[in-house]
Amino acid sequence: xxxxxxxxxxxxxxxxxxxxxxxxxxxxxxxxxxxxxxxxxxxxxxxxxxxxxxxxxxxxxxxxxxxxxxxxxxxxxxxxxxxxxxxxxxxxxxxxxxxxxxxxxxxxxxxxxxxxxx
Numbered sequence: 001x002x003x004x005x006x007x008x009x010x011x012x013x014x015x016x017x018x019x020x021x022x023x024x025x026x027x028x029x030x031x032x033x034x035x036x037x038x039x040x041x042x043x044x045x046x047x048x049x050x051x052x053x054x055x056x057x058x059x060x061x062x063x064x065x066x067x068x069x070x071x072x073x074x075x076x077x078x079x080x081x082x083x084x085x086x087x088x089x090x091x092x093x094x095x096x097x098x099x100x101x102x103x104x105x106x107x108x109x110x111x112x113x114x115x116x117x118x
Contacts, residue, residue, distance in 0.1 A: 016060055024040040
């Protein structure tokens, strides 16, 4: 009997770019208007080409944690969502509901049809 080693890679079901896009749409919803990639890049203090590359997953940020911390500071949204950390079913939540610390994306978590909620 031979032991077989199976190599598995972590592959997020939702990419960083998809989460960044969801953040742009949610931020626009909270501000009462739609933001283009170029406008949201300005909000984040980025070049439009850099933001576009991130949102389309062509070129992820080099220093992801620093970038996500800056985005959190500028938008008021927890970094857990962009890092792919589950914001539901934590120790201080009701199963299936957003953490009370999370001030955005509650509507995304509530709507399973949303591309980020899948």
